[in-house]
Amino acid sequence: MDIDFSRIGAVILAAGGSSRLGFPKQLLELKQKTLVARSCETILETGIENLIVVTGAYEDDIKKSISSYHVKIAHNPDWETGMASSIKKGINELLKSNFNIEAVLICLCDQPFLDTHHIKEVIKSYYKTGKPIIASYYNDLESVPALFNHSLFESLLELKGQEGARKIIRKQPSLVVNVPFSKGVYDVDTPEAWENIKTLFLNNDD
Structure with missing residues (x-):
């Protein structure tokens, strides 16, 4: 199956203020890498070249965290209005950068178990099925x-x-076509969730 990665763009939503957590989830570290850096690395390793990271709160620290990655940073000054503004910002910046984009992968920065295998399975399903939406499936939800x-x-x-x-x-x-992603249930919303993720991640042999 031929996959044209130059026509697949990706947007990482990393603009939130982490109000429930109490500190910036984007900058939490697992094995000396911040969550937002891990997200960038995972996506780039699939072969996707057009990657937009949408920032809002903690912009300067996030930029430093991912400065070694070939990504475009798009600051969303309206991040406090909700996720929709960050999605809009990401897609608009992606289209400005590359008008040949056929599809966009939308990701969060706080799913530490996301790996290149899953992203590739999502993209393969897109080309194999011809369906316009390929969603990850976990916790009985398409997301x-x-x-x-x-x-x-x-x-x-x-x-x-x-x-x-x-x-x-x-x-x-x-x-919609679903691609199973059982570990998608693990995201960082509370201090308790983060402690659980750290334990699971450090004990994970994958």
């Missing part, structure tokens, strides 16, 4: 990381406030 064909960019750009990519996924289930 991100998710790949969206360019035909859905307008819908993503119309999201508002706290709405995220999951709204588009749920709205048109007939357009």
Whole structure:
């Protein structure tokens, strides 16, 4: 199967203020790498070259954290209004950089068990099935990381406030193919969740 990675873009949403956690989740470290740096590395290792990291809170520290990676940083001054503004910022910056983008992969920065294998499976499913939405499936939900064909960019750009990519996924289930991602349930929302992730990650042999 031929995959044209030059036509696949990716957006990492890393703009939040981590209010529930109490400190910036983007900058938490596992094995000497911040979560946002790990996300960048994982995506770039798949072969994707067009990667946008959307920042908001803690912008300067995040930029330092990922300065060694070939990514474009897009600051979202409206990050406090919700995730929708960061998705819009990411897609618009991606389109400015490369008008030949066929699809966009939307990722969060706080899923430390995301790996290149899963991302490649998402992309393979996109080319194999021809479906416009490929979603990760975990916790009985279709969610991100998710790949969206360019035909859905307008819908993503119309999201508002706290709405995220999951709204588009749920709205048109007939357009969606799922790729299992059991470890997607682990994200960093609370100090307790972070402690659990650290234990699991450091004991993980994968």
